[in-house]
Amino acid sequence: xxxxxxxxxxxxxxxxxxxxxxxxxxxxxxxxxxxxxxxxxxxxxxxxxxxxxxxxxxxxxxxxxxxxxxxxxxxxxxxxxxxxxxxxxxxxxxxxxxxxxxxxxxxxxxxxxxxxxxxxxxxxxxxxxxxxxxxxxxxxxxxxxxxxxxxxxxxxxxxxxxxxxxxxxxxxxxxxxxxxxxxxxxxxxxxxxxxxxxxxxxxxxxxxxxxxxxxxxxxxxxxxxxxxxxxxxxxxxxxxxxxxxxxxxx
Amino acid sequence: xxxxxxxxxxxxxxxxxxxxxxxxxxxxxxxxxxxxxxxxxxxxxxxxxxxxxxxxxxxxxxxxxxxxxxxxxxxxxxxxxxxxxxxxxxxxxxxxxxxxxxxxxxxxxxxxxxxxxxxxxxxxxxxxxxxxxxxxxxxxxxxxxxxxxxxxxxxxxxxxxxxxxxxxxxxxxxxxxxxxxxxxxxxxxxxxxxxxxxxxxxxxxxxxxxxxxxxxxxxxxxxxxxxxxxxxxxxxxxxxxxxxxxxxxxxxxxxxxxxxxxxxxxxxxxxxxxxxxxxxxxxx
Numbered sequence: 001x002x003x004x005x006x007x008x009x010x011x012x013x014x015x016x017x018x019x020x021x022x023x024x025x026x027x028x029x030x031x032x033x034x035x036x037x038x039x040x041x042x043x044x045x046x047x048x049x050x051x052x053x054x055x056x057x058x059x060x061x062x063x064x065x066x067x068x069x070x071x072x073x074x075x076x077x078x079x080x081x082x083x084x085x086x087x088x089x090x091x092x093x094x095x096x097x098x099x100x101x102x103x104x105x106x107x108x109x110x111x112x113x114x115x116x117x118x119x120x121x122x123x124x125x126x127x128x129x130x131x132x133x134x135x136x137x138x139x140x141x142x143x144x145x146x147x148x149x150x151x152x153x154x155x156x157x158x159x160x161x162x163x164x165x166x167x168x169x170x171x172x173x174x175x176x177x178x179x180x181x182x183x184x185x186x187x188x189x190x191x192x193x194x195x196x197x198x199x200x201x202x203x204x205x206x207x208x209x210x211x212x213x214x215x216x217x218x219x220x221x222x223x224x225x226x227x228x229x230x231x232x233x234x235x236x237x238x239x240x241x242x243x244x245x246x247x248x249x250x
Numbered sequence: 251x252x253x254x255x256x257x258x259x260x261x262x263x264x265x266x267x268x269x270x271x272x273x274x275x276x277x278x279x280x281x282x283x284x285x286x287x288x289x290x291x292x293x294x295x296x297x298x299x300x301x302x303x304x305x306x307x308x309x310x311x312x313x314x315x316x317x318x319x320x321x322x323x324x325x326x327x328x329x330x331x332x333x334x335x336x337x338x339x340x341x342x343x344x345x346x347x348x349x350x351x352x353x354x355x356x357x358x359x360x361x362x363x364x365x366x367x368x369x370x371x372x373x374x375x376x377x378x379x380x381x382x383x384x385x386x387x388x389x390x391x392x393x394x395x396x397x398x399x400x401x402x403x404x405x406x407x408x409x410x411x412x413x414x415x416x417x418x419x420x421x422x423x424x425x426x427x428x429x430x431x432x433x434x435x436x437x438x439x440x441x442x443x444x445x446x447x448x449x450x451x452x453x454x455x456x457x458x459x460x461x462x463x464x465x466x467x468x469x470x471x472x473x474x475x476x477x478x479x480x481x482x483x484x485x486x487x488x489x490x491x492x493x494x495x496x497x498x499x500x501x502x503x504x505x506x507x508x509x510x511x512x513x514x515x516x517x518x519x520x521x522x523x524x525x526x527x528x529x530x531x532x533x534x
Contacts, residue, residue, distance in 0.1 A: 015284070122472075122485060
């Protein structure tokens with residue numbers, strides 16, 4: 001008899017879970033949001049658990065895309081950026097501040113003088129396409145070593161020169177990705193200075209995430225304890241505007 | 251409720267006969283089935299929306315607009331919808347590529363709004379549905395595989411026997427299906443070899459294939475499990491295979507539903523809910 005009881009409990013529990021969850025998804029918007037938000041959290045935690053320091057695959061020159069398309073903004077509209085572009089970014093400076101011990105600025109020539117890493121990696125757009133290109137730049141960890149993050153810092157926010165309808169582009173990453181050896185500030189693509197279309201003079205390469213995280217036209221890097229007060233609080237332009245997940249490792 | 255199952259049924263002394271109500275499907279099978287009904291609908295419809303964001307498929311590691319797409323769904327300058335596979339193009343105006351939505355608005359998108367989740371274009375929301383319910387799909391499959399190994403469902407009921415994989419046996423079974431001759435009496439308790447092939451291919455090839463090719467599209471998992479890229483020949487090949495496996499599952503479901511209708515929908519659906527199945531009467 002105990003078997004029968006256990007069986008009917010399991011049957012009841014199983015079927016009511018399926019029916020209840022389905023009804024909740026259809027009828028309750030708040031339940032739906034709760035459930036649909038869990039995928040990103042699970043993916044983020046799982047990826048950090050099984051491959052916290054794992055390296056993104058790297059390719060050979062013969063495996064590169066013959067034509068690497070651009071995406072997003074390809075010409076920042078701001079007068080400030082236009083001036084920098086006309087002078088070949090000679091007076092452009094990257095500002096690194098926020099929760100750091102010694103805020104600093106770096107000229108493009110100073111960045112190019114630092115030890116660089118070159119990697120041939122695959123760029124995956126959230127829409128589904130991929131392109132393989134060669135990126136050369138300064139490891140973000142090397143830059144962070146020069147400014148010394150404060151212990152309260154949890155995220156790095158990348159403020160960009162481009163905007164959509166007046167909303168500035170920005171992105172953010174956690175410190176695992178910030179200190180990952182393949183996370184670089186690229187100034188060179190396919191052995192030539194980064195083109196305006198691809199984000200001149202400096203773009204982020206965070207190789208284990210999708211294309212919208214690879215912020216172009218970087219002007220400032222800010223270390224913060226929270227993302228709540230940046231933009232609309234979701235950690236990035238697309239995250240704020242149309243609800244892409246902040247963690248884009250999938 | 252009796253505790254017999256199909257495997258032991260066939261060997262009990264008082265063998266059931268046509269007309270008897272018998273235990274057919276285990277609880278694990280029934281729960282997994284209905285979980286998948288909900289999950290697969292969500293995965294398919296949100297997947298079609300994700301495909302709409304870039305309705306082109308490639309082979310290899312990379313693939314984008316400048317590269318050759320082996321499959322493309324789109325709209326022409328002449329306002330027709332098309333599907334192109336290799337060098338063959340079919341006009342699909344009204345269904346794929348260019349169609350009219352529920353509000354009478356003409357849209358140039360691959361899959362129409364009635365087939366996608368959500369109905370109007372929203373990649374962010376479709377990804378949330380897809381990448382959340384992918385967990386249900388994957389965990390459900392893993393749990394069912396483990397359970398089916400433990401209770402020997404896989405080896406006893408689904409694995410074809412040496413006799414069954416003889417070409418003559420398979421051919422006889424194909425002929426029975428073509429003539430819509432279904433087994434009756436106690437023979438209806440066992441899966442025939444075509445059923446075994448169909449269920450086994452879904453269980454150990456198509457669904458695992460969906461999950462593995464889906465995982466291969468994740469740049470985060472590419473770092474943690476680079477062997478997935480080697481297994482499927484690169485991210486864009488994995489994306490193509492993901493689409494092909496999905497079509498395979500849709501094909502399975504179409505045939506599966508047709509068979510349920512032909513075999514008697516009330517009895518079949520009841521057996522998948524309560525587990526109880528009435529054996530078809532023997533032909534005299």
